[in-house]
Amino acid sequence: MQSNKFLRLFTFLLLPVFFFACNNDMEDDLENDFEFQHVVNYEFLDSISTDEISARFGGNNLVSGFVNFDITAHRITYMTQNFDGSEVEASGLVLIPIVKGSAKLTSFQHSTLAKDPNPSIDQEDRAPSYLPENNVEIHLSAALFASNGYMISAPDYIGYGSTGDLFHPYEHAQTTATTSYDMLVAAREYAEFLEVNMRTEGETEVEELHLLGYSQGGNSTMALHKYIEENHSNEFKIIRSAMGAGAYHKTAVGDYIFNFEGELDFSISLYLWVMDTYDKVYLQRGMGYYLKEPFATEVSDNGYFAISNTNPQEIFTDEFIAEVNNPDSEFRAALADNDVHDWRAEAPIKLYHSREDALVPYFNSVDAFENLTANGSEEVLFETYEFGSDVPREDIHGAAGGRFFSDVISRYFASGL
Structure with a gap:
């Protein structure tokens, strides 16, 4: 099985090289023995080596310990429901670590990307499925997590990527949750197609799942965590969720x-x-x-x-x-x-927020921590960042984001602290 997995993955990687000669025959051969139920289309984007990922961080020794696997990047599309009940073909990014064992399925919710008629403001080109170099969350953080063994499912959200011509229902909890969940289901199916082994809970067939996101991504992660536990707890076993500076209340x-x-x-x-x-x-x-x-x-x-x-x-x-x-x-x-701060969580959650955050008030995480804890949630942790006068107040929200991704990969996902 292990050799078959690598054969399928690397055959898939060679598709762009030989495409001119085989005219889809090789891709058709890959699909002949697999019937997709959730993935509508897929596209190989790139293979990224550990050396390249290290170079993105300037060869930083603190980062090098997490760069363990080459990764491959893929764009998939899948069907999901918009806020008005219509079915749309949404898109997202899948990052797959080339591991010898099993990958850890992870849903990565991105932060706000501006949609605007002014091209100098609009950030459509930073949506995950474009594999954008100008989006540090994807180019740096998501790539680092993938190289550390986390298989990344990063939804574009409705309004970006394949649905870029549609209105983005910004922080509508239900649409965000279902769009992210349906992407996860499609990403899991895509991994099965490529014969990527996924880590499961004990001897069960239920995939272990990590969730994370900052700012809008933090709010989206809370909505997704709540949605999965209330509607699909038999589909995934959430191991840990990390949420930074979300507007939960x-x-x-x-x-x-x-x-x-x-x-x-x-x-x-x-x-x-x-x-x-x-x-x-x-x-x-x-x-x-x-x-x-x-x-x-x-x-x-x-x-x-x-x-x-x-x-x-x-x-x-x-x-x-x-x-x-x-x-x-x-x-x-x-x-x-759209309040997602007041419910009972079964899986562990850790909240991160800067006390001086000007853009997303700190009370959001305080209220979420107090209500989740009072409701008897299994485990809720809360880390407060303090920046003081060294960082301008208008820059604190962004600075805390960088610290969030570093702390999640090095501490919380690694050891639960």
């Missing part, structure tokens, strides 16, 4: 952002995007209900990043702010439907 975030008086320390664009997502999913009122002029027209015409004003009281309508503060309102219900 949406009702509290709504209170904070929309009632804030004065200038925020950051652009309000991402919160406009969340607001617009919940309007499209639940309410369909249009931008004019939420924003005063000229802001409503500016956002409608030029996107969320068109507004430089950061004072919520000058941007949002009085009617909308009153609704945010009404516990029985429809928008308040939409926020609550």
Whole structure:
């Protein structure tokens, strides 16, 4: 079986070299004995050596101990459901370590990628399935995890990659969870096709699973963890989940952002995007209900990043702010439907957050830790980062992201600490 696995993998890697001569015959031979149920299309992207991965980190000795395996990169597409119930063909990246034993299946949820009509702002080309060099999460972190033996399933999310022409339902918990879960199922099937051995729980056939993500990826990871345990606990055995700086407590975030008086320390664009997502999913009122002029027209015409004003009281309508503060309102219900901080987790979770984070308030992780623990979750850990004056406040969210990925691979996933 082991020799068959490598034969299939390396035959697959040679497809681009011999494609001109065999005209799909070799690829057809690979598929003849395998019937896909979840993968719609697949494409080999690249093979990446340990030397290349080490070079990406400048030969850093602290990183070298985690660079153990060459990896291969693949793009797959699969069917999933959008927020409106329509079926779409979504895409994602699969990174496979060339291990002699078994790989550790891992769902890697990426952080925010801007969607904007302005090409200088839009970050579609950083979606995972493009194998982007300009996305450090993928080019550095995901590659490092893969080289350490983790098989990476990285969904693009709806709105990127093969669905790049669609609206991205930013931080809509249900869509994020199902899109990521369906990608995992497809990635597992793709691994089976390539005869990659996956680590399972004891003698069972249930694959062990790791989850991680930072910022939007942290929120997505929490939503995915909750979704799997509540709906598909027999499909995967979650070993550990690592979540950094996610906006888990949406009702509290709504209170904070929309009632804030004065200038925020950051652009309000991402919160406009969340607001617009919940309007499209639940309410369909249009931008004019939420924003005063000229802001409503500016956002409608030029996107969320068109507004430089950061004072919520000058941007949002009085009617909308009153609704945010009404516990029985429809928008308040939409926020609550996306709260993922208050439930009981069976598998271990570790939360990471910087106390000084200006973009995603620290209370999100505090509230998640307190509620998950109070609800009797099996194991919830919480690590607080402190940066002080050495790092500008506007840079802390990003700086904490780099520390998060380092701590997860070197400590939490390795030893549970």
